[in-house]
Structure formats: structure tokens, C-alpha cells
Amino acid sequence: MRKLINAPADVVADALRGLAAAHPALRVDPDERTVVRADAPRPGKVALVSGGGSGHEPLHGGFVGPGMLDAAVPGEVFTSPVPDQILAATMAVQGGAGVLHIVKNYTGDVLNFRMAAELAEDEGIEVVPVIVNDDVAVEDSTFTAGRRGTGATLFVEKIAGALAEEGAGLAAVAAVAREVNERSRSFGVALSPCTVPAAGRPTFELGEDEIELGIGIHGEPGRERVPAMPAAEVVDAALTAIDADMPLAGSELLVLVNGMGGTPLIEQYIAYAAVSDWLTAHGATAARPLVGPYVTSLEMAGCMISVCRLTPELTRLWDAPVETPGLRWGR
Amino acid sequence: MRKLINAPADVVADALRGLAAAHPALRVDPDERTVVRADAPRPGKVALVSGGGSGHEPLHGGFVGPGMLDAAVPGEVFTSPVPDQILAATMAVQGGAGVLHIVKNYTGDVLNFRMAAELAEDEGIEVVPVIVNDDVAVEDSTFTAGRRGTGATLFVEKIAGALAEEGAGLAAVAAVAREVNERSRSFGVALSPCTVPAAGRPTFELGEDEIELGIGIHGEPGRERVPAMPAAEVVDAALTAIDADMPLAGSELLVLVNGMGGTPLIEQYIAYAAVSDWLTAHGATAARPLVGPYVTSLEMAGCMISVCRLTPELTRLWDAPVETPGLRWGR
Numbered sequence: 001m002r003k004l005i006n007a008p009a010d011v012v013a014d015a016l017r018g019l020a021a022a023h024p025a026l027r028v029d030p031d032e033r034t035v036v037r038a039d040a041p042r043p044g045k046v047a048l049v050s051g052g053g054s055g056h057e058p059l060h061g062g063f064v065g066p067g068m069l070d071a072a073v074p075g076e077v078f079t080s081p082v083p084d085q086i087l088a089a090t091m092a093v094q095g096g097a098g099v100l101h102i103v104k105n106y107t108g109d110v111l112n113f114r115m116a117a118e119l120a121e122d123e124g125i126e127v128v129p130v131i132v133n134d135d136v137a138v139e140d141s142t143f144t145a146g147r148r149g150t151g152a153t154l155f156v157e158k159i160a161g162a163l164a165e166e167g168a169g170l171a172a173v174a175a176v177a178r179e180v181n182e183r184s185r186s187f188g189v190a191l192s193p194c195t196v197p198a199a200g201r202p203t204f205e206l207g208e209d210e211i212e213l214g215i216g217i218h219g220e221p222g223r224e225r226v227p228a229m230p231a232a233e234v235v236d237a238a239l240t241a242i243d244a245d246m247p248l249a250g251s252e253l254l255v256l257v258n259g260m261g262g263t264p265l266i267e268q269y270i271a272y273a274a275v276s277d278w279l280t281a282h283g284a285t286a287a288r289p290l291v292g293p294y295v296t297s298l299e300m301a302g303c304m305i306s307v308c309r310l311t312p313e314l315t316r317l318w319d320a321p322v323e324t325p326g327l328r329w330g331r
Numbered sequence: 332m333r334k335l336i337n338a339p340a341d342v343v344a345d346a347l348r349g350l351a352a353a354h355p356a357l358r359v360d361p362d363e364r365t366v367v368r369a370d371a372p373r374p375g376k377v378a379l380v381s382g383g384g385s386g387h388e389p390l391h392g393g394f395v396g397p398g399m400l401d402a403a404v405p406g407e408v409f410t411s412p413v414p415d416q417i418l419a420a421t422m423a424v425q426g427g428a429g430v431l432h433i434v435k436n437y438t439g440d441v442l443n444f445r446m447a448a449e450l451a452e453d454e455g456i457e458v459v460p461v462i463v464n465d466d467v468a469v470e471d472s473t474f475t476a477g478r479r480g481t482g483a484t485l486f487v488e489k490i491a492g493a494l495a496e497e498g499a500g501l502a503a504v505a506a507v508a509r510e511v512n513e514r515s516r517s518f519g520v521a522l523s524p525c526t527v528p529a530a531g532r533p534t535f536e537l538g539e540d541e542i543e544l545g546i547g548i549h550g551e552p553g554r555e556r557v558p559a560m561p562a563a564e565v566v567d568a569a570l571t572a573i574d575a576d577m578p579l580a581g582s583e584l585l586v587l588v589n590g591m592g593g594t595p596l597i598e599q600y601i602a603y604a605a606v607s608d609w610l611t612a613h614g615a616t617a618a619r620p621l622v623g624p625y626v627t628s629l630e631m632a633g634c635m636i637s638v639c640r641l642t643p644e645l646t647r648l649w650d651a652p653v654e655t656p657g658l659r660w661g662r
Binding site for chain 1: 333334335336337338342345346347348349350352353354385386388389393522523539542559561562563565592593594595597598600601602603604605607617620621622624627629630632633634656659660661
């Protein structure tokens with residue numbers, strides 16, 4: 001197991017210490033395992049809390065900051081955060097205007113966020129959950145009833161975060177989060193597996209010339225294993241699957257070509273060139289492209305393509321300023 | 332060879348097409364192989380040109396934009412750009428105030444940039460080269476007489492870019508570039524080799540439980556091959572080597588923990604936690620931390636640590652706004 005770690009049991013704690021040391025604008029509580037905006041709670045602002053297993057960095061802790069999340073709760077690697085942890089983050093950031101929980105659709109995450117929401121409501125805090133389930137590859141999976149939540153989580157966190165920053169109410173913020181999820185689809189491809197530190201062995205095996213189409217972000221099985229193919233064919237397989245589920249022709253798209261953690265940027269740009277060609281050939285426009293490793297799966301090689309059918313309002317919110325370790329731009 | 336590419340011969344051309352499609356603020360010339368700021372040339376502004384072999388993305392093309400480079404010239408993977416290409420970029424961005432060439436210290440790069448500078452001077456354009464040679468690991472290497480240029484290239488491009496953006500003259504911009512190089516040191520560690528697409532096999536072999544200390548950014552040999560060790564010991568080896576060359580105690584540092592391409596962000600933050608601990612224990616301050624894959628070596632796993640001993644002026648220039656695909660922040 002070739003990893004730059006100290007010990008498998010310390011991976012999440014050590015990474016959180018590093019995040020805290022590198023980003024003074026975040027308040028990291030190593031005991032509660034919460035990552036919170038330094039200026040939280042902000043009275044009158046709807047607070048956004050997300051989280052899930054670690055191993056997907058910069059998701060979620062790297063997306064805490066102005067214009068995006070108020071708090072993130074990292075679980076162990078590929079393991080849901082626990083309800084008390086989610087509750088602690090919710091209490092730390094709530095500013096009297098309610099809290100949005102952004103939850104990727106994995107059974108453990110959904111259950112634990114629900115329990116935390118109930119506990120928060122016992123404290124008089126209004127919580128609305130939004131489930132992200134953008135992955136068209138499989139209907140159910142190892143960890144999921146229904147579709148998995150993957151790359152579109154970034155879109156939901158950014159766009160809902162922008163609306164909350166403007167002072168919108170909880171119902172409006174939840175509505176735009178759901179709208180983004182409904183207009184988004186993803187499909188991932190693995191060129192290699194990844195190894196959970198505590199397990200010490202790869203999550204699956206791939207032959208030297210095999211790739212796996214429709215992979216999730218935890219090394220769980222995808223749609224099919226096929227011989228290695230050129231990047232343009234990989235992209236065609238992914239976008240054809242997305243297009244079959246949500247036709248793309250005529251759309252203005254937010255497009256993410258997402259590196260899975262072990263694939264370098266040069267290959268992500270090669271994939272993006274193919275995505276751009278495909279969309280042009282199919283009558284769609286990549287109005288807002290994003291290329292980089294944003295929703296990773298440890299050191300898995302491969303990429304995920306995520307798209308969101310934009311509206312003028314969603315575009316405006318995507319373009320709004322954001323200031324987080326993982327995503328930032330001004331105006 | 333598990334790569335998301337179309338064909339080994341098309342890697343650089345396809346990646347440049349992707350860069351162009353994803354970033355309309357760049358002007359990419361696929362024939363000349365230049366990446367230029369869309370608003371170039373800017374009359375009266377000192378222009379910054381850098382480049383080198385591809386495979387280190389986002390360096391250099393991803394650092395073209397306001398506050399950093401005016402142009403970048405990518406060679407083939409791990410291969411110097413050619414003089415005509417460097418000349419074309421120099422001509423495209425020169426605005427009458429001279430051009431700074433930022434050159435990593437590899438024999439081919441140094442020669443080809445020098446030839447391009449001579450050709451540009453024949454056209455009446457003043458060119459000053461600055462050589463970056465920050466890597467303390469080895470005195471000479473496969474591709475270098477003297478020390479290699481690695482992570483500090485990012486520091487030089489950012490800080491000299493900021494000064495040029497403010498309207499400083501060529502002598503001042505060159506002086507600050509040299510000052511940054513002189514105050515910077517780097518040391519890299521590989522957990523795995525990488526494979527140049529055209530070669531199709533790894534640049535070196537590592538046993539399952541071996542790592543290589545003092546690696547460069549082309550898979551060239553480092554200082555020594557040692558058994559795998561915890562992240563804190565890897566960091567200690569790197570910072571001890573740097574500290575022996577340039578004592579760090581009492582310094583305010585710009586610190587980069589740089590992912591080499593195949594190492595995920597969670598591990599980079601684990602390394603950063605160890606860096607932060609080490610610096611505190613040795614009386615130095617990480618005044619400006621940066622964690623991420625900025626100067627990569629294809630899909631090589633591992634990290635490089637780069638430091639620059641800041642002054643108030645260098646800090647001010649580091650903090651100045653920058654707007655590139657690979658690095659951006661406002662004020």
C-alpha cells in the first residue's frame with residue numbers, strides 16, 4: 001500500500017490537522033470532527049451543512065467558506081459521519097434561519113443525517129434535507145438504494161450556497177438545491193481501483209488493459225468492465241449514458257470533468273477536449289466548464305463527467321463569488 | 332499503460348485543445364503551441380514567458396493570466412519546447428517593455444530559451460532570463476548541470492508576475508524573480524514512478540515497499556531509495572535536507588506541499604500537517620501555506636515540499652490578485 005500517511009487509523013485526524021493548519025479561515029474541531037466557517041454562526045443566514053465519508057477531498061471540507069458550505073462533517077474513509085457529529089456541526093452554524101443538509105444518496109449518510117435532523121429539531125432548529133442522486137450509472141449499488149450522489153454534489157453546494165449567502169430563506173435555498181440535483185447527471189470511469197487505508201487492499205481488481213464504466217466514488221461496482229479505450233470513446237460512453245437519461249441537445253451546461261484522485265490534470269484536459277467535441281456535435285453548449293479533481297475517490301485513476309442544465313438564474317448563482325480552499329473566484 | 336489519452340502522439344495537442352476549450356481567457360495556438368493571455372500584448376507591461384516539457388500541469392499553461400504569466404510554451408512530455416515556439420510566444424506578448432524568460436534549470440530548456448532570446452533580440456526585443464534551480468536533492472542529474480528547477484517555479488512566476496502587473500520595469504521584475512529563486516528550496520519524494528506515454532513503460536522501478544527520496548519531476552533518479560516510512564518521516568527527511576542547505580529557523584515561509592499527480596489531496600493534507608509540526612518545532616513559521624497538485628510529474632505518486640523565505644515585499648506580491656486556471660484569488 002503506497003500511501004503518504006502515518007497510520008491507517010490516523011488518516012482522517014491527520015488530514016483534518018493539515019486542513020486546519022493550511023486554512024486559518026476554517027475552524028476545525030478535531031474532537032467533534034467538524035469543519036466550520038470561522039465567522040459562523042451568521043445570524044439570519046440559512047446555514048448549509050454537508051458531509052460524508054472521507055477520501056473525496058476537497059469534497060466536503062474544502063468547500064466550506066463564503067458562498068458555499070457553512071460546515072462539513074467528515075466520516076472515516078468511505079464511511080458516513082455519525083449523527084452526533086452532524087448535530088454538532090448543525091448547532092455550530094445555525095443562525096436562526098434554518099439549516100440545509102446536503103446529503104449524498106448513500107444509505108448510511110441518509111440515515112445519519114436524518115437522525116441528526118431529528119435531534120436538531122428537538123433543539124428547535126429547522127432542518128431541511130436535500131438528497132443528491134445524480135449518478136446515472138446504476139439504479140442501486142453496494143451502498144445505495146436508488147442512484148448514488150457523486151459529482152453534482154459540488155454543483156448543489158455551490159449554487160445553494162450562493163443563494164443562502166444572498167439572504168434567501170430556507171425554502172428557497174432548498175428548492176434551488178433540489179432543482180440543481182434534478183437538472184444534473186454524472187457518469188464515472190475507473191482506470192484503476194483505490195485502497196482504503198484500513199483495509200490495505202484494493203477495492204476491486206482490474207486487468208492491465210481493463211477499465212470499469214459507471215464506477216462510483218467508493219470503488220463500488222459500475223456498469224461493466226470493458227477493454228481499455230481511447231479517451232474520446234470513454235467520454236462518448238459517459239455522455240451517451242447521461243444523454244439517454246437526460247437529453248442534452250439544446251442545453252446550456254455546467255460541465256465538470258472531474259479527476260478521481262490518481263489521474264493527472266493533463267489527462268483531465270484531454271478528456272475535456274473530447275467532452276467539448278461531443279457536446280458541440282450533439283447540439284449542447286458547455287457554458288461553464290470546470291476541470292480538476294473536485295470529488296475524488298482516494299488515489300483511483302479515472303474521471304467522472306457531471307453536467308447540470310443551467311438556467312439564467314442557476315448560471316448567475318454559479319458565477320457568484322466563492323471563497324473556499326477547493327473552489328474560489330471573485331467577481 | 333493506464334492513461335486517459337487518445338494516442339501517445341496526441342497527448343500534448345489534445346490537452347492543449349482541452350485547455351483552450353475550458354478557458355476562453357487563454358488564447359491557445361495549436362500550431363505554434365503557445366498559450367497566451369487573451370489581452371496580450373499589453374503595451375508598456377513587462378511580459379513573462381515560461382515553459383518546459385508537458386506533464387507538469389497546471390505548470391505552466393495553467394498559470395497564464397492576470398498577475399502571473401503572459402505566455403507559456405509547452406514542449407512534448409518531459410521535453411523542452413523548441414526555440415521557434417519560445418520566440419513565437421515572446422513576440423506575441425511583448426509590449427515594448429521587455430520580456431522575462433522564466434526557465435527551469437534543465438539543459439535543453441536553458442539552451443532553447445537562450446536561442447529564442449537571441450532570436451528575439453535580433454528583432455529588437457529585450458529579453459532577460461531567470462533560471463530556477465531550487466531542488467536541493469542532487470547537484471547534477473540526468474537532465475541538468477547544477478540543481479534542478481522544480482516547485483519554486485510557481486513562486487517565481489506568481490511573485491514576478493505580480494510585480495510586472497503593477498508596472499515595474501524589466502530590471503526590477505528580473506531582480507525579484509532571482510530573489511525568489513535564491514530564497515527558495517525544494518525536495519521531492521516519489522512513492523511510485525510515472526510513465527511517459529510515448530515510452531509506454533515506467534521511468535524507474537520501485538519495490539512494493541520502497542520510496543525514492545530527492546526525486547525530480549521527470550522520474551530522474553533522486554538521492555536514495557529507502558523503505559517506505561510514515562508521512563512524518565518523509566516530511567522530516569525533506570525538510571532536514573532543505574534546512575541543511577538553507578536554515579529555516581526564524582523565517583516566515585511560503586510553503587508548498589505539492590502533490591506529484593497521482594497522490595490524492597487527503598494525503599497532501601496529511602503531509603502538510605507534518606510540515607506544520609516540523610516548522611513549529613524548528614522555529615519557523617508557515618506564513619503562506621499552499622497545498623495541492625501544482626507542479627506534477629504525470630501520475631507519479633508522492634509529494635514535493637517547496638519553501639521560500641519571505642520578506643514583507645515578497646509576501647505582498649504573493650498576496651496580490653491572480654486570475655489563472657491553476658491559481659486564483661482576489662483581494
